[in-house]
């Protein structure tokens with residue numbers, strides 16, 4: 036892999052442009068950022084769900100990517116959406132910048148409408164961008180999916196959701212090995228899907244190995260775990276913004292770039308690059 040570009044601008048610059056914009060403006064911004072890098076993105080459309088996903092593919096001619104990195108680019112109305120999830124988008128734009136001149140079986144997907152939910156009395160259908168993606172894309176060769184959410188704050192890599200039954204997953208082993216080599220502290224987390232989910236869910240439903248990666252402030256994780264412990268029985272009744280302090284800015288007007296740190300974004304970027312390196316040498 037190429038040497039890292041020492042003169043690359045901070046990833047925070049992407050967040051400052053994206054925050055406070057709606058998903059249409061964000062989509063235009065991501066597309067033009069990719070074009071500026073010399074990358075021609077593919078737009079995957081699902082009209083009936085008003086979804087437009089953005090795909091950047093680095094695979095060699097005639098091959099289907101086996102490693103996917105994903106992040107949703109939409110945000111909740113009324114929230115600047117900096118950590119959720121301009122931060123994930125910024126890391127993936129940084130990854131595209133690093134990969135632009137090489138061919139590796141890697142695909143980067145920016146999902147639309149993760150935050151959107153169809154609600155009927157009987158059915159809740161959310162994560163619309165990734166739902167659309169797994170219906171339309173060729174998934175046969177996809178071996179690992181790493182989905183990024185909340186990448187802009189803290190020094191503790193959080194791998195989620197990991198339950199006992201998930202412990203054999205290859206993605207979890209690979210990410211923990213990569214974090215170990217890079218001396219990035221990590222923890223496995225579990226939040227019930229009805230409290231908080233993300234686009235890994237759409238892939239897991241199709242039997243594909245997928246995890247979500249976040250950066251969180253390490254000192255607040257015990258608080259989060261305690262708050263979640265034993266609460267699952269009434270969790271259905273609790274509004275999502277009653278989540279513990281750590282995540283309380285999410286989906287509110289407090290989710291701005293001012294709360295975020297370049298260092299957290301850079302940790303996530305080197306981690307994704309390490310996963311690419313291992314994948315293409317293995």
Ligand SMILES: [Zn+2]
Nearest residue numbers: 119120149184
């Ligand atoms: Zn999100």
